[in-house]
Amino acid sequence: MNSVSGIINTLKSIEKEEFIAFLKKRNKRHDTRNIQLFNLLKTDDIKKEITVYKNKPALYALRKRLYHNLIEFIAHKRFENDTSEERDILKLILVSRTFFEHSQYKSAFKTLGKAETKALKLERFNLLNEIYHTHIQYAYLDSSISFSELVRKYEINQRKFLQEEQLNLAYASLRMELAKIKDGTAVFDFEVAVNNTIAKFSISLDEILTFKSLYQILFIANEYAALRNKYHEIERFVGISFRFIERKTELAEKHLFYHINILYFMANMLFRNKKLADSKAYLDKMETEMEKQDKVYLKQFENRLLLLRSLNENYSGNSNTAIVIVAQVLNKVEDSDVSEILDLQLSLAVFHFQQQELKKVQQIIKTFSHSDAWYEKKQGTEWTIKKNLVEILLHAELDDTDYVISRLTSFKRRYKKHLTELNEERVLIFLGLVEQFLYNPAYFASGEFVSRADSLFQWRSQQEEDLFVMSFYAWLKAKIEKRNVYEVTLELVNPN
Structure with a gap:
């Protein structure tokens, strides 16, 4: 999708019609082809675009003018409608x-x-x-x-303004570091980076000023937890966030975008820490907020909301409901962000895998046709590792031994250093156990192997272990005990 098509896709249907009227008003000649180009770009049909406009320099010039017209139209429209x-x-x-x-x-x-x-x-x-x-x-x-009182108010506000600016600088700095990690261009201790940045900019996490600053803190906390699979370490932010929102209820709707994001982060933290009922409660609150202000943020957050709903349902024992939710979303995602679609597809593959619906998993995996480098750039290294693990386990179930061994070799070659530097060698240990299962499935269920596997795999306590890590371990445990993988997954996630 080129940048002009991307901008066009941000417009609602009625706004697209208004833009055509805007162009008609601007066009001084009847042979201007900008409306024709606009209609082609609405569908992002690049091949047809090139076929219709064989003169490439003229096409690029026309597209550039259309781009500037779009900017002018959107700016005018937003200022016209801005009642903030x-x-x-x-x-x-x-x-x-x-x-x-x-x-x-x-x-x-x-x-x-x-x-x-x-x-x-x-x-x-x-x-x-x-x-x-x-x-x-x-x-x-x-x-x-009273000049002294006026100066006092100014100085108090200056301190708050500076605090907010310092947090914004820290947030921007950490986003840069996260981008490097996700691109695979750097691997380092993100916790150290967070602490160093907080010290550098003199940030106090105890004094959260605004919905925006709370959103920034939660974003970084979530990213840290995702990199380390340590969501239990950031759950204290749920309590901080709840107290903040309770204290600033009257401002919540005035900062609706940040409020919705905050509720999403809270729901996600609780989900990853296996507190599913609490997570669902915050998703309900999030959905209520998304309905406000003429549903201005509904489309922006809907896919994320539904994905997290489906995950909560799946790990609550309602796998059919989870599969239906994701399948319905994927049937109507034409204008959705590619990243969100990939998250939905991978989750659906996991749901089907847990139900041993391997053909359906195969169909989804086949759609992941890009290289690992492409997925790392688009989704991050951690997502790409999970995709590879799902694919490896799928082919292990299908007894494609040669293929699995080949994939294991390439996986270790590509990710061993990354996993070692993140202190996540247990992924490599897990894959070593998968390899042993392929070579000798009978020995896999023996008491000797079970004892060895338990000593090798660095398993955290049930409260501290991440839910997604449990999902992969559940496959190993199910094979050892010759049981249903979904049943074992639910037992690990909800031991009571």
């Missing part, structure tokens, strides 16, 4: 400055006061900075103003 309180505050600041410039001081101070009240309510420290700056600049015009 932040925009209202900006208007009030600008109006107050205009009043000051025209010596309308009483109206200027009154307008500035309105802006301050709104900005304080929304905790917009950047806008308050502008308000106090303007107020201090013209304070000499009003003798009733």
Whole structure:
């Protein structure tokens, strides 16, 4: 998908019609072909696009003009429809400055006061900075103003503004480090990187200021936990998040995007720590928030919500429900993000695998036609490792011994160093046990082998072990005990 097609796909159907009307108004000649190109790009039909426009330089020039038209249309549309309180505050600041410039001081101070009240309510420290700056600049015009009190408010806000900026710098810095890890261009101790960054920017995690800052903290915490498979270490953030939301209930809808993200992170943490009922409760809250403000964020979050719902259902013993949820989503994902589709497909493959529906797993695995390097870039190394593990176990079940041995060899060659540096050698130990199963399945179920496997595999406590790690271990345990893999998985996840 090229960038113009990507932008077009962000438009709703009615907005696409409005854009065509916008182009018609702009077109001075009847032979302009920008509307024809727009209609082709709506379907991302690159082959047809090249066939219709054989003159490539002319095509690129036309596409470039269409790109600029799209930017102008979207900007105009968003400003036209933007009724946010932040925009209202900006208007009030600008109006107050205009009043000051025209010596309308009483109206200027009154307008500035309105802006301050709104900005304080929304905790917009950047806008308050502008308000106090303007107020201090013209304070000499009003003798009733307490200059020391005004300076005090300015300094308090400056500290909060600086804290928020420092957290933003730390967040951006850690996102850069995460991108390197996911691309496979760097492997290091992310926990050390987090601690060093917090120290460098003097961040206090005990004083979360806004919904945005809480979202940033939870994002980094989730990414750290995903890299280390240690979600139990970050569950304290669920409690922190709950107390924050309870304290700022009246602001939640004004920061709806961040609030929905926060609820998703909380639900995900609880799911990975096997607290499925609590996770479902937060997903219900998330869905309620997604219905607000004319469902403005519904499409953006729907796939993530449904994927996490399906995972909760699957590990609660409702595998059929989980499979139906994902299958229905995949039937209507034309405009969805590729990354989300891949997550859904891999989860569906796991669900079918746990039900021993191996042909269905094969059909899904066949759709993963790109190279590991492509998936690492698109989804990250950890996702690609999981995809490979599912494929290896599938072919182990199908008795494709030669193929599995080949895949094991290439897997170790590609990921051994990465797993070792992450202290996740147990993945390699697990694969070694899979290899032994292929060569001697009878010995695999013997008491001697069971004892050896338990001593080799570094199993964490039930409370600390990650749910997805348990899913792979469940296959090993099911083979040893000659039992149903889904049944064993549920026992490991829900021992009570």
